[in-house]
Amino acid sequence: MVQPINISTIKIGLIGTGLMGLPMATRLIAANVPLVVYNRTVEKLEPLRSTGAEIATSVIDLLQSCQGVMTMLTNADAIREMLLSEEARPYLNDRTVIQMGTIAPSQSHHIQDEIMAAGGTYLEAPVLGSISEVNAGKLQVMVGSTPEQFDRWLPILQHFGIPMRIGEVGSASALKLALNQLIGSLTTAFALSLGFVQAQGVEVETFMQILRKSALYAPTFDKKLQRMVDNNYDHPNFPTKHLLKDMTLFLDEAIALGLQVDSLAGVRKILEIACDSGLADADYSALFAAVKGERMKNEE
Numbered sequence: 001m002v003q004p005i006n007i008s009t010i011k012i013g014l015i016g017t018g019l020m021g022l023p024m025a026t027r028l029i030a031a032n033v034p035l036v037v038y039n040r041t042v043e044k045l046e047p048l049r050s051t052g053a054e055i056a057t058s059v060i061d062l063l064q065s066c067q068g069v070m071t072m073l074t075n076a077d078a079i080r081e082m083l084l085s086e087e088a089r090p091y092l093n094d095r096t097v098i099q100m101g102t103i104a105p106s107q108s109h110h111i112q113d114e115i116m117a118a119g120g121t122y123l124e125a126p127v128l129g130s131i132s133e134v135n136a137g138k139l140q141v142m143v144g145s146t147p148e149q150f151d152r153w154l155p156i157l158q159h160f161g162i163p164m165r166i167g168e169v170g171s172a173s174a175l176k177l178a179l180n181q182l183i184g185s186l187t188t189a190f191a192l193s194l195g196f197v198q199a200q201g202v203e204v205e206t207f208m209q210i211l212r213k214s215a216l217y218a219p220t221f222d223k224k225l226q227r228m229v230d231n232n233y234d235h236p237n238f239p240t241k242h243l244l245k246d247m248t249l250f251l252d253e254a255i256a257l258g259l260q261v262d263s264l265a266g267v268r269k270i271l272e273i274a275c276d277s278g279l280a281d282a283d284y285s286a287l288f289a290a291v292k293g294e295r296m297k298n299e300e
C-alpha cells in the first residue's frame, strides 16, 4: 500500500517561476508546504524571497534537498535543459518529477524514460486554467500516472484544485493538448466573425446578443471580447507564443495519428503572424490583430 507523501517530513521543489509557477509557489507557501524554488532567471525569484520559500542556487542544489520536484516550464527543451543535463542526471536518482507544463504526450514519454533511466520516477500533471484559477485553487489538474503515484502525490496537487487521474503518462498531456486546441480554434473562429461584423458595420453588441442566446456561444468569447474591441493585449495570463507552441505540438501529434488538420494549420498561421508582428508576449487574444491584418493597418 503506497502512503501519501507527508509534507512535514519531505521538501518539495518547484522549477520555473514564470506566469504560472510564481502564483503556484505562492499558494504552496501560504499553505505551509516546505517549498524549495529555482528559476533560470534569478530576478523572477525575488517576489518569493520575503515569503519564506527556500531558494535553490541551482537545479542540483534543489534536487539534493527535495524528494519531489514539480516543473512549470515552457516546453520539453526547457525541462531537458533543467533536469536532463549530464550534470543534473545523477541527482535524479530516487527523485520524483511532476511535470506540470503543456508538452506533447510523446515528449512526456521520452522524458519519463530518461528520468527512469537515471533512477527517478515521473508523472505528468498539466493544468487547465490560468493565474486567477491558481490563486483560487481552481485549476483542473489532469494527472497521467500510476494509481499509486496519484495517491502518493495528491497532498501536493490538491493545493491547486481538484486533481483527476486521466490514465498513464501521456494521457493527461494528450487531453491538455486537446483542450488547448479548442482555445486556439474557438478564439480564432470568434475573432474572424467579430472582425467580419465590424467590417460589415454590424453593431458588436447586437452580434453578441444573438450569439449569447445561441448554442454557438462559448464563455471564452466574452472573456476575450473587450480586449479584442480595445486592441488591448497587455498583461497576459497566457501569451500568444505559448498558444502557438501548443498548436504546433497538437499538429505534430495529430498528423502522426492520421487526422486531417488543415483547419488548425490555418489557426497556427494566424498565431505565427501575430507573433511575428511583435505580439508573441501579448495575451493570445492578440490573434485578432492578425485576423484583421490589412484592415487594422488602415484603422491606425
Ligand SMILES: NC(=O)c1ccc[n+]([C@@H]2O[C@H](COP(=O)([O-])OP(=O)(O)OC[C@H]3O[C@@H](n4cnc5c(N)ncnc54)[C@H](OP(=O)(O)O)[C@@H]3O)[C@@H](O)[C@H]2O)c1
Residues within 6 Å of the ligand: 015, 016, 017, 018, 019, 020, 021, 039, 040, 041, 042, 044, 072, 073, 074, 075, 077, 078, 079, 081, 082, 100, 101, 102, 103, 127, 128, 129, 130, 131, 237, 238, 239, 242
Ligand atoms: N500561462 C497560463 O495561463 C498557462 C496555463 C496552463 C498551462 N500553461 C503552460 O505551463 C507552462 C508554463 O507557462 P507560463 O505561462 O508560466 O510560462 P512563462 O511565464 O513563459 O514561464 C516559463 C518558465 O520556463 C522557464 N524556461 C523557459 N525556457 C527555459 C530554458 N531553456 N531553461 C530553463 N528554464 C526555462 C522560464 O525561465 P526564465 O524566467 O528564466 O525565462 C520560466 O520560468 C507552459 O508549458 C504553458 O503552456 C500556461
